Amino acid sequence: MTMTKAEDQTIDALLDAEQARFLNDHPRSAAAWQKGQQHYLFGGPSHWMRRWAGGFPIYVESAQGARLQDIDGRAYVDFCLGDTGAMCGHTPAPVLRAAHMQLARGTTMMLPTEDSLWVGEELTRRFGLPYWTLTTSATDANRGAIRIARMITGRRKVLVFSGCYHGGVEEAHVELRDGKVGLRNMIHPNGVDHGAVSKVVEFNDLEALEKGLAEGDVACVLMEPIMTNFGMIPPLEGFHAAVRDMTRRTGSVLVIDETHTLSSGPGGYTALHGLEPDILVAGKAIAGGIPAALFGLTREIAERVWKLVPRVNPRIRQSAHLGIGGTLAGNALTVATMRAVLSEVLTPANYEIMIGLASRLAEDARVIISAHQLPWHVTQVGARAEIMFMPSPPKSGADVIAGRRANLETLLHAFYINEGILVTPFHTMFLMCPATEAADVARHADVFERFVKLLRKASVV
Structure with a gap:
């Protein structure tokens, strides 16, 4: 108007x-x-x-x-x-207790704790994907998902929907204005050739999506199941089923970012509506306000990763870096508070x-x-x-x-x-x-x- x-x-x-x-x-x-x-x-x-x-x-x-x-x-x-x-609310009691207990035992050692075993099982139970990696932010989780998609497909481009937000992911800093691709939200250019790494189409536009995927150069589609950053934009009936079908036919990895839509229920929009992402991302609330996020992979995607980077190789002392992660990722404090959130708060x-x-x-x-x-x-x-x-x-x-x-x-x-x-x-x-x-x-x-x-x-x- x-x-x-x-x-x-x-x-x-x-x-x-x-x-x-x-x-x-x-x-x-x-x-x-x-x-x-x-x-x-x-x-x-x-x-x-x-x-x-x-x-x-x-x-x-x-x-x-x-x-x-x-x-x-x-x-x-x-x-x-x-x-x-x-x-989860400000200073929820279960998170406060878990944080106090873990602070007394150590916050970050770049080593796992037994809490991580419970968290991994619970993530699979809630979201349905079997293999997980923890990060310090949803931006990092999305970057990890993109890197993995590029690793296993050999492709370069990331397709996103105009008006999206996926943190500081450079590939998602694009939008359509009057049919032309530009940088979103007054973001200033920083030397990245977005034409080489990004594609952007309108949400719910299946014809444009099919055209964008048909060229065979899209490593992954990165999307929220309902757009929340540009004003809420709901999916039209049949949209998600069509996206899933197109990405499978064209060999593009489907990444669903549930950072905001975790508000849908314990398993997010994905579990509530039976979606089938190849990779699922969630962040922000997952550890009760402690900086944390995660991404999960299907077994099929995980096996493709393991072909490039074996899970266990006793002949070498160090595994490949993968180009993702961080020293504080999955630290003991984060994992302890995440367990409290999943077991006692986001119930x-x-x-x-x-x-x-x-x-x-x-x-x-x-x-x-x-x-x-x-x-x-x-x-x-x-x-x-x-x-x-x-x-x-x-x-x-x-x-x-x-x-x-x-x-x-x-x-x-x-x-x-x-x-x-x-x-x-x-x-x-x-x-x-x-x-x-x-x-x-x-x-x-x-x-x-x-x-x-x-x-x-x-x-x-």
């Missing part, structure tokens, strides 16, 4: 007012942010931390469960949850609670949208929901580009943070954790209703 110049100017004025309110209410965070400019490249430990709509980030004093307190003494209901990293019972609350939040938002006859919709993926300012779910990244109202999203984020609610600053996505309560969801409905009335009063919806 195209907005008029006057409507855009009104939204800008509303945003100015919210940012002024934010500055007034957060003097200590404002001062801390100014001090941070002295020693950090973009003001904070990570440049992502500047992306909050208030104009600068709040500085956190403490976080517990689904609540967060800043250094200005203000409290928040947290639906951002570290953009999924804290999907079927907790998922039932989380998904129920997400369903309630989504339905409340739909009722408000309907009551005000707004051309908006809500999409839910398990414990995650998203409000999008367009009439129906997009089918592709191109649909998002055509219909997205980015300034309205920014205004919502600023209004919400002033009202004590945190949502993911990159899009309007809400995530539940086991500590989220019905009162938190009810509070969101109240704040969302008041946001809509603010827009109505300003005559911009």
